[in-house]
Amino acid sequence: MNLIKxxxxxxxxxxxxxVYYANYLKYFEEARTEFFADKNIDMLELSKQGILFVVxxxxxxxxxxxxxxxxxxxxxxxxxxxxxxxxxxxxxxxEKSLLVSAETRLACINKSFRACTIxxxxxxxxxxxx
Numbered sequence: 463m464n465l466i467k468x469x470x471x472x473x474x475x476x477x478x479x480x481v482y483y484a485n486y487l488k489y490f491e492e493a494r495t496e497f498f499a500d501k502n503i504d505m506l507e508l509s510k511q512g513i514l515f516v517v518x519x520x521x522x523x524x525x526x527x528x529x530x531x532x533x534x535x536x537x538x539x540x541x542x543x544x545x546x547x548x549x550x551x552x553x554x555x556x557e558k559s560l561l562v563s564a565e566t567r568l569a570c571i572n573k574s575f576r577a578c579t580i581x582x583x584x585x586x587x588x589x590x591x592x
Contacts, residue, residue: 463539464497470532481528486562487520490552493538494566497550501587512573513581518547522564532556540591546570546577548588 468489476482498505508514528534535555542549547569554562572578580588 463537464493464500465538466493466496466536468492468534468536470528470530470534472530475530479530483524486522486524486554486564489534489536489554490520490538490550490564490566491517493536493552494550494568497538497540501591503584503587508581508584513578513584514571514573515548515568516571518567518569520564520566522562524562526559526561528554528556528561534561540588541565543580543585543588543592545579548580 470481474481474485495505505515533556537553537555539551540548541551547567550566550568552562552564552566553560570578570580
């Protein structure tokens with residue numbers, strides 16, 4: 463499981479100092495970016511080759527709010543690999559308290575925005591994670 467820490471800034475919050483609900487999606491994206499980087503998968507290089515990973519769907523559960531000034535931990539775990547998609551679980555915590563959990567599915571697409579199989583070299587790097 464990958465872990466990043468994220469400080470909550472004023473621009474992350476609403477007028478009540480609570481993290482705006484849609485910002486959690488950005489935190490998950492940052493966590494997945496770091497997940498891929500940790501596996502030596504260069505998403506920019508893949509995009510230059512015409513291979514993209516896009517969010518197909520997200521199921522998110524908000525349990526408790528995060529607040530301005532807190533440092534949250536975003537945990538990311540790859541849970542399923544299919545020929546043209548990846549599935550992740552995400553958890554956002556403060557100390558030992560779970561704030562938000564989500565399941566995200568990414569589709570692999572080509573530059574024509576059509577589904578395509580995940581390249582073998584990427585699969586090899588990811589299969590070691592499961």
